[in-house]
Amino acid sequence: MGVHVFDTMGTMVSLRFAGSTAPASVLDEVEEAFRVFDERFSLYRPDSEISRMARGELPLTRASAELREAYADAFDWSRSTGGTFTPHRPDGVIDLSGTVKAKAMEAAARVLESSGETDWMLVAGGDILTRGDLGGPPWRAGIVDPDDRGALLCAVELVGRHTALATSGTAERGEHIWRTGDPRSPQRYRQVTVLADDIVTADVLATALVAGGPDRCPELIDRFDIEAITVDYAGHLTATPGLQSARGLTPI
Amino acid sequence: MRARALALSILSSAAVLTVGWQLGTQGQTPTVPDATATTTTTAPNGGSMSSAAAAPAPTPTAAGSSASATAPASDSASGTFTGTSVQTRFGPVQVQITVANGSITDVTALQLTDKDQRSVSISNRAAPVLRQEVLAAQSANVQGVSGATYTSDGYLSSLQSALDQAGL
Amino acid sequence: MTLRTAPTVPVRTRRMVDPVDRTRRIRGRRRRRTADAMIALVWASVAAAMTLWLAYGGLNTVSGLATALTAAGIVTGLVGTDLILVMLVLAARIPAVDRVVGQDTAMAFHRQLGKPALYLILAHGALLTVGYAMADGSNVVTETISLFQGPDMALAYLGLGLLIAVVVTSVVAVRRRFAYEAWHLIHLLSYAAVLVALPHQLSAGGVLADGTVQRVYWIALYVLAFGAIAVFRFAVPALRSARHGIRVAGVEQVAPGVVSIHLAGRDLDRLQTAGGQYAIWRFWTGATWWHAHPISFSAVPTASSARLTVRDLGTGSAAISRVRPGARVSIEGPYGVFTEAHRVAPKLAVVAAGIGITPIRSMLEHSTLRPGEATVLLRGSDPSQSYLWDEVGALRSMRGNAVFSMMGPRPQGLATWMSVEALAHGVTIGTVFPDLLNSDLYVCGPQSWIDLVIRDARAAGLPEDQIHVERFDW
Numbered sequence: 001m002g003v004h005v006f007d008t009m010g011t012m013v014s015l016r017f018a019g020s021t022a023p024a025s026v027l028d029e030v031e032e033a034f035r036v037f038d039e040r041f042s043l044y045r046p047d048s049e050i051s052r053m054a055r056g057e058l059p060l061t062r063a064s065a066e067l068r069e070a071y072a073d074a075f076d077w078s079r080s081t082g083g084t085f086t087p088h089r090p091d092g093v094i095d096l097s098g099t100v101k102a103k104a105m106e107a108a109a110r111v112l113e114s115s116g117e118t119d120w121m122l123v124a125g126g127d128i129l130t131r132g133d134l135g136g137p138p139w140r141a142g143i144v145d146p147d148d149r150g151a152l153l154c155a156v157e158l159v160g161r162h163t164a165l166a167t168s169g170t171a172e173r174g175e176h177i178w179r180t181g182d183p184r185s186p187q188r189y190r191q192v193t194v195l196a197d198d199i200v201t202a203d204v205l206a207t208a209l210v211a212g213g214p215d216r217c218p219e220l221i222d223r224f225d226i227e228a229i230t231v232d233y234a235g236h237l238t239a240t241p242g243l244q245s246a247r248g249l250t251p252i
Numbered sequence: 253m254r255a256r257a258l259a260l261s262i263l264s265s266a267a268v269l270t271v272g273w274q275l276g277t278q279g280q281t282p283t284v285p286d287a288t289a290t291t292t293t294t295a296p297n298g299g300s301m302s303s304a305a306a307a308p309a310p311t312p313t314a315a316g317s318s319a320s321a322t323a324p325a326s327d328s329a330s331g332t333f334t335g336t337s338v339q340t341r342f343g344p345v346q347v348q349i350t351v352a353n354g355s356i357t358d359v360t361a362l363q364l365t366d367k368d369q370r371s372v373s374i375s376n377r378a379a380p381v382l383r384q385e386v387l388a389a390q391s392a393n394v395q396g397v398s399g400a401t402y403t404s405d406g407y408l409s410s411l412q413s414a415l416d417q418a419g420l
Numbered sequence: 421m422t423l424r425t426a427p428t429v430p431v432r433t434r435r436m437v438d439p440v441d442r443t444r445r446i447r448g449r450r451r452r453r454t455a456d457a458m459i460a461l462v463w464a465s466v467a468a469a470m471t472l473w474l475a476y477g478g479l480n481t482v483s484g485l486a487t488a489l490t491a492a493g494i495v496t497g498l499v500g501t502d503l504i505l506v507m508l509v510l511a512a513r514i515p516a517v518d519r520v521v522g523q524d525t526a527m528a529f530h531r532q533l534g535k536p537a538l539y540l541i542l543a544h545g546a547l548l549t550v551g552y553a554m555a556d557g558s559n560v561v562t563e564t565i566s567l568f569q570g571p572d573m574a575l576a577y578l579g580l581g582l583l584i585a586v587v588v589t590s591v592v593a594v595r596r597r598f599a600y601e602a603w604h605l606i607h608l609l610s611y612a613a614v615l616v617a618l619p620h621q622l623s624a625g626g627v628l629a630d631g632t633v634q635r636v637y638w639i640a641l642y643v644l645a646f647g648a649i650a651v652f653r654f655a656v657p658a659l660r661s662a663r664h665g666i667r668v669a670g671v672e673q674v675a676p677g678v679v680s681i682h683l684a685g686r687d688l689d690r691l692q693t694a695g696g697q698y699a700i701w702r703f704w705t706g707a708t709w710w711h712a713h714p715i716s717f718s719a720v721p722t723a724s725s726a727r728l729t730v731r732d733l734g735t736g737s738a739a740i741s742r743v744r745p746g747a748r749v750s751i752e753g754p755y756g757v758f759t760e761a762h763r764v765a766p767k768l769a770v771v772a773a774g775i776g777i778t779p780i781r782s783m784l785e786h787s788t789l790r791p792g793e794a795t796v797l798l799r800g801s802d803p804s805q806s807y808l809w810d811e812v813g814a815l816r817s818m819r820g821n822a823v824f825s826m827m828g829p830r831p832q833g834l835a836t837w838m839s840v841e842a843l844a845h846g847v848t849i850g851t852v853f854p855d856l857l858n859s860d861l862y863v864c865g866p867q868s869w870i871d872l873v874i875r876d877a878r879a880a881g882l883p884e885d886q887i888h889v890e891r892f893d894w
Contacts, residue, residue: 001395001419002419003416003419005416007404007407010403010404011401011402011403011404011407012402012404012407012412012413014396014412014415014416016395016396016416016419079556079557079558079562082557083557101401121395121396123396123397123398123412125401125402125403126397126398126399126400126401126402126412127398127401128396128398134395139395139396140392140393140394140395140396141394141395141396141397141398142387142389142392142394142396142397142398142411143397143398143399144397144398144399144400144411145386146399146400148386149399149410149411150388150389150411151386151387151388151389152387152388152389152392152394152397152411153383153387154383154387155387155392155393155394165398166398167398167399167400168400169399169400191399191400193398217378218377218378221376221377221378222376222377226376227376228378229378229381230378236380237380237381237382237383238378238379238380238381239378239379239381240376240377240378240379241376241377241379244379244381247387247392248383248384248385248387248392249381249382249383249384250381250382250383250384251379251381251382252379252380252381252382254452254456256452256453256456257455257456257459257460260456260457260459260460261459261460261462261463261464262463263460264460264461264463264464264467265460265463265464265466265467266467267464268464268467268468268471269467269470269471269474271471271475272467272468272470272471272472272473272474272475273471273474273479275471275474275475276474276475276476276477276478276479276480277477277479277480
């Protein structure tokens with residue numbers, strides 16, 4: 001196995017290959033893919049296009065086509081998740097961080113595929129995207145226990161059509177999901193992990209499920225082709241049928 | 253319109269409507285997979301049924317199908333019954349119920365595809381689960397971990413970095 | 421032959437009660453019952469359309485505004501389509517329908533259903549779009565786009581467009597601008613509209629789902645409607661025309677602007693034309709083949725010949741009088757309830773004006789009348805309008821029965837069907853026809869003139885059943 005690690009978008013990306021690591025040119029292209037998104041969409045960079053928009057220096061109508069497209073796409077997600085996912089902060093500023101990292105991962109995936117890499121796992125700040133397998137056995141991902149960062153809740157196989165995994169919650173970066181009501185009420189979700197067939201769906205739905213909570217969970221899970229594991233503030237876990245027997249879990 | 257024609261029309265129409273209404277209310281048998289069911293849904297296995305579009309199947313359409321689905325009849329009825337295909341907004345949907353001693357013990361969604369021909373389970377519900385053990389990353393044999401996003405600094409103390417180190 | 425002028429004092433005759441009378445009443449009652457049953461069937465079919473949704477458990481799907489709108493959308497679609505199928509059946513010229521109520525009544529009903537059907541289908545589209553948009557949390561435009569992309573939905577929208585075109589062009593104001601044939605062609609798009617809408621009815625939604633009784637019933641309705649049209653408007657006429665091999669034998673000018681067309685053919689008596697009926701004729705010459713004319717038989721057909729008398733309309737070579745002997749003719753029919761078989765009363769009162777003489781003459785020819793049973797009044801504004809009058813007087817059935825004439829123009833500015841002279845002499849409908857209230861009144865002539873006759877008859881207290889009218893422009 002070969003592993004390549006680099007930092008981008010304020011986090012670390014790990015790229016693991018089943019065989020040997022890809023050539024440097026490919027790795028450079030992968031890093032470049034992330035950098036392009038970062039430069040345009042990072043709210044932490046004062047000179048990014050989105051920061052300029054947040055300050056009011058750039059109206060949406062004069063933004064680049066890529067930004068407007070990303071905005072429109074985020075809007076579509078907002079509609080199809082019934083508003084639980086939203087590309088706006090409560091103060092109205094456009095915040096596309098919910099989809100940008102995933103889109104960057106997809107761009108990186110395209111780079112890898114066109115370079116002929118068939119078996120790899122891309123981990124970007126907790127979002128996982130895989131292709132192929134580990135030369136036989138499938139790629140496996142663990143879901144971190146929000147109460148004990150050194151332990152796992154369970155381990156999931158990334159096989160078949162569900163090869164993208166994303167977790168959303170408040171454990172690491174604090175309260176970044178905008179939702180109303182008492183964030184500490186026991187029924188609300190503390191962390192949600194979503195397994196889907198593409199990383200943008202996984203990321204958006206993970207965020208939507210945390211924001212919407214148990215009330216909106218059934219409709220979201222029903223409407224999209226995903227598996228999910230939720231953890232609430234009381235420490236209770238729920239899982240969809242496909243994950244109920246994941247390693248470390250047992251149905252009640 | 254002549255009085256007799258009017259009377260005949262009203263009478264026959266009322267009769268037809270009553271029949272329909274009766275059939276509609278009778279069709280409501282508890283064979284619907286829905287959130288209030290206490291049964292757990294088993295995972296859909298390789299769908300042997302014909303594929304079609306899936307759906308957030310609104311429960312009443314399944315109720316409509318049960319008029320034509322074989323409903324659990326007598327108390328001693330047991331077995332697995334497959335309902336006929338029901339049209340939902342996104343296409344035909346089929347459910348299978350398992351009955352033991354006259355009560356429904358399980359409802360299985362048969363494999364379906366959504367608009368993009370992807371397989372979707374009709375009744376995807378998150379049900380409570382328990383942790384069997386406290387898993388350590390190394391013993392779980394994973395290559396990546398997912399938790400809420402870590403920062404570049406946070407990475408250093410994260411499980412991912414330990415895995416990456418081991419892999420390098 | 422000179423005819424007596426209309427009497428100013430009613431002529432008294434003996435009252436007659438007999439088995440023929442009873443048979444007529446029984447038949448009349450049976451026809452009325454059948455007509456009522458047919459109407460009830462139409463409305464029951466509308467109820468059935470709603471029932472399809474009820475039986476599917478539709479009421480249970482309604483849980484809020486969005487679902488209520490969606491449910492309403494489904495029901496309006498079902499009812500609207502049902503009405504359109506009923507309209508097709510009405511226009512199919514089914515003989516049973518013709519015998520009971522006549523094509524003109526059927527077509528009047530057909531026309532009445534047009535706008536409601538369209539409104540229902542429009543509501544169907546609008547309610548579903550809004551209902552789904554509300555349920556999805558999206559807007560109407562997005563929802564329309566998303567609906568449009570559904571399976572068979574593009575066809576459904578096409579059907580809606582065709583339907584709108586058909587109804588718009590059928591609105592009287594628009595219709596006048598089109599030549600009848602052009603308008604009719606557009607109207608036939610309604611068949612296409614209904615057919616292209618069928619796939620989405622069977623594939624979208626749950627009411628007509630695969631394997632349900634509802635689906636079977638629905639398809640049966642379509643088969644019934646289109647089958648009726650295929651059989652009675654295409655197959656039967658085609659076969660009939662081929663079988664009888666009708667050709668024009670000659671064209672005879674009987675009066676200025678009026679011609680009698682003599683037809684020759686095989687087994688024309690097997691058409692079983694009753695006196696007073698008409699058929700829809702197509703003359704296969706270059707200029708006339710695309711017109712279909714409804715023309716009454718002016719004589720009861722024999723085995724090898726038939727006669728039509730008609731006003732010479734059309735210009736140039738499209739004029740019917742230009743049809744050359746030997747030209748092939750196809751027939752649709754015979755149709756019509758202006759016959760002796762539709763009588764309900766013991767006596768017969770007949771009023772004909774101008775071209776209206778045609779069905780009257782054949783009706784009288786076909787009737788078996790006893791002396792004193794019938795009174796016939798022939799009206800003309802001038803002598804050129806008195807064609808076929810002598811034939812009427814010479815009919816066997818008219819022996820012992822009175823035939824009166826009323827000649828002369830109507831009084832200026834007065835709404836009456838009578839001539840100046842008759843009016844001056846105090847003639848009324850009651851003085852012309854003894855026992856009017858015990859008579860069947862048969863009226864044929866120009867549109868507005870007929871309406872005036874009927875007005876007088878109704879005012880005299882004549883029941884609707886006993887008023888028989890042949891209109892030439894339904």
